[in-house]
Amino acid sequence: MPLHYKRIAQASNDILINEDGSRHIDMFGANGTVLLGHVNEAINKHMHAQLDKLWATGLIDSPIRIQARELVDTFFPDTHGLAGFYSTGMEAAEFAIRLSRIITGRAGLVGFAKSMHGKSMATAFLAWDNPSVSDIPGFNRLPYPSPEREEEVFGKLSTLLKTEKVAVVFLEPIQGSGGGHSVSPDFAQKLQHLCMETGTLLLIDEILTGFHRTGNTFAHQHLGIQPDIILIGKIMGNGFPVSGVVTRRNFRIEPRMLPGSTYAGNALAAAAVIGTLSTLRTLDIDRLSKNIESNIRTAVGSIESEHFTLRGRGLLWIFEFREASLAEQFASDVYSKGVFIGHAGPLARLMPAVTIDQSNLDHALGIISSSLMRYAC
Template identity: 35%
Template sequence: MDYPEITRAQGHYLYDGDERAFYDLISGFGTVFLGHCDKTVVEAVHQQMQQYGAIGRLPSEIRRRCFELINQLLPDSHGLDVIGSTGMESNEYAGKLAAVVSGKQRFIAFENTMHGKSVFTSSLSWQNAPVKCGQNVLLPFPTEETEEDVLIMLADCLKSGDFAGCYLEPLRGSCDGAIASLTFREQLVALCKQHGVVSIFDETLTGLYRTGPLFMASELSQFPDILIFAKSIGNGVPASCVASNIAQFHHQRALKGSTFSDNPVACAAILATLEAITERIQPSEISRVEQTFVGFQKRFEQYGCELRGKGLLWVLACRSEAQANHFFDTLISHNYLVSKFGENIRFLPKMNTEASTIESVLSLLLTQAKVG
């Protein structure tokens, strides 16, 4: 079954040309956190567009206020470096910055994570990337069973002295929902620091309360050198941030900035989104949604499926692509929209999603699993 052609959106819902309403669990691939056409964000963007939309990275009040607010989210050791338009662009800049600081050209990353689809970032994500970029190394993504072995492999790479940086997407949100454990994340940052390699956490998808905490990096005793976040920070307006503990004199050599970096409209959307999140977020409700997913994990295991995730980011890894296709069709026929890639179905609820809605969706899929 194909996706419907969307003509408008409001809150949790997308509508087709016949005004059929679909409950949206795609959320613009995680960009829409407050809900579609949120009044606060729409008005802020409209007001900014009436003043100016692009001024070529000249200083502006809206940029200053945006940077000040974002810096309040970060530890004192870190500061916002640049606002880009996509996670891919931010990952590209993080790589350039690590290369300038280290004088090295090679990078370490983990298989089947998502850092973007440019030549460089796709080479950090998939073994079968169309273009190989440099001599980057992709290690297996750590699981409970393989974590110790992967740490040994990582340490061996770092000892070589050949690498500029190490990228980690802490929750594999565009694959199977696997999570790198807190211990692994702590060890990665510590090992990178020990060997003078820049640690880079890509929280394009997981950042800004998507998984519960502000960032998954916030759970660590030691923050990574570079943090990339968060596609939801503009509530649908293209925006992504790079923050680091790297001295400013390195940044010009890293070729910071692009046509739309630090864009005033993006800054307006970010300010409105962050203010709305601060006013409306209810951690107890996010926890209730998370516990609803957790409560279905063992029930899906009986039918060969793995439900993995955290907070408001979950993936159902089905036993086959045929089963995933069947689940996908079932959801559309019941007016729910989700992302599907291969054997995986992804759920990206919005900030104010009710646990009862998630229970209805998962119960529907569980019924389908039982009948085959």
Template identity: 25%
Template sequence: MNNKYNTDLLLKEANKSILFTANRPELVMEHGKGMYLWDTNGKRYLDFIGGWAVTSLGHCPEVITKALLEQSAKLVNASPTFYNVPMVEFAKLLTDNSCFEKVFFASTGAEANEGAIKLARKYGTKFLNGAFEIITATNSFHGRTLATMSATGKKKWEKLFEPKVQGFKHVPLNDSKAIQNAITSKTCSIMVEPVQGEGGVFAVEENYIRSLRELCNEKKILLLFDEVQTGIGRTGKLFAYEHFGIEPDIMTLAKGIGGGYPLAAMLTKEKFDIFEAGDQGGTYSSQPLGMSVGMAVVKEIINKNIVKNAEQQGEYIKHKLTSIANKFNLTNIRGKGLLLAFDLPVEKGSEVVNECLYRGLLINSPRPAYIRLMPPLIVTSREIDEMIEILSGVLADILK
């Protein structure tokens, strides 16, 4: 057991000095490696949350450690005034491996989405007679700034932090008629997650997303993909738009792109490179340290074909869940790659999550009857078997 830290003292200090924003369990994480985390009492946890789909290469991968050490000895921050070497190299890596030609780097998914919203509105100002409205989906999630909360389609956020940023409409996912009816002369963009992660892991239908592409072409408005959770291999493709045979006009990335380091990006086509100097920026945009980490992570995922592992292991998880589904009345096993979920027969998601935590497994319940799984992309069948064994024991006790 690790006796380096006094957990009770740490928790006391946390409650004293850290602003309350979330209900956290009474434990403190101390270190991690691969698929596992350890708390300050030395207890090990199998991580099927993956830092909220962030630790794409698992905990403390060597490529990130190496990138941080080498770049920190060269240049940490040159200010956003200048180009820097890893900035240029990372931008090229992303554009060479996607359908886009231009990149803006940021620190968080919300910041990337803010940039995308600004770009869509700039496009509306320049080419659509001042159009500014953006249509998003109900149950969507786009971030926690005021603008991205306004874009988000969570019901319980409707009255939070009013007045919201104006100019967003929410319509049901996969409802083409609702989208068509929502478009007006004020519309500049449609913003969609290829798979709604926080909403419960619900994917767009292929015919629906193709119809959106056609509709945007017809109306000359922008199609914006929020791939903050789905990008960089999470769904079994490097980018989720590849599942549908269409290309968005703008795409945002975060979470897995930095493997745990705070990093995000907005990508767009050459023809939408329309910002003027001063329209968009950020103190930490394209910071060399982050650029080096992001480049190391994305290269590792591409060079070792970790995307294929995400696809294969995702299918294995579905197979294992299906094998226990009848026993526990689990339904609607869904998702792509390693962004998966299923429905419980009763609204006991939080109980399942808490009991799994007690037994050393980290999972998530985005809604009372949903369980979500988003492990690091390096997960193996052995760790999936371990997850299923713990989960089955928990379900047997809670669902009886």
């Protein structure tokens, strides 16, 4: 049966309060954006303080934007810095395309199937079939290099990049919208070497995985690589729309790259960034994340089934079902019992807040585990 969600009127940390007064434990975190819980009090103080001062300035800088930019830079090595704030992941990815083409003087791009870099014509075509677009010149889409396909994919990449026509390779370290597949450190390091060899830029999309979603501050740290460009967003604003493009500091941002936009780096977004990242620094994220991961592994990691595969790490867990109808049935069942999880096609996703109450986590995982048992071998 199709999933019908109630309208949400209010939320508090890990609880969604519906218009009719009923409640759900949130195990999805607004598409993975709300790492620190809904309407986090510490972040709210920063937002409230900014409301009476300044909202938007366009391209003109402001003290709070500078403060936010400097805070973001502290999460990266000295070789890298924030090239600009944006409002959505798609907007950040579009700027990264323009930047890459101008820096390299090349037009080609490489993406991997079933990744998610946005829903504009260009960013979507990098990863998904688009019924309205049969081809975009210079865009190349390869199978995602999960371990069983690494050798095949690397061979195709090598052929493409050695033409020296490709400006940038877009890569998600873990596919949040593609079944939770991830690349191995060996593949990522070989790819970085190939990019350096051929003058191609390597872009890692950390919009979903960045800022502790997968345990490490950034997922690419697990891979032992240093990308040329990193896309960030989602968790950085804890639900407030903001994203960013981080690049090597020796990349010069030029007007012809068309940096910025009407709302990019607005003062309210900057306040959200400052509130979120400064609050992150006060928490023992590593301990909290490991505890939640351990709880999830214990509750569902040992359930074997021919109907689904579980993949994940940290606070990002994805059930890939063999049939979309089973994923919908699973999501509907747990929702009817007071737990909200993500669902799209054959995928069901868990992306809880790191601040989730332990008793709520236990209760939610009990319901999820019980529901999954119907699909067990």
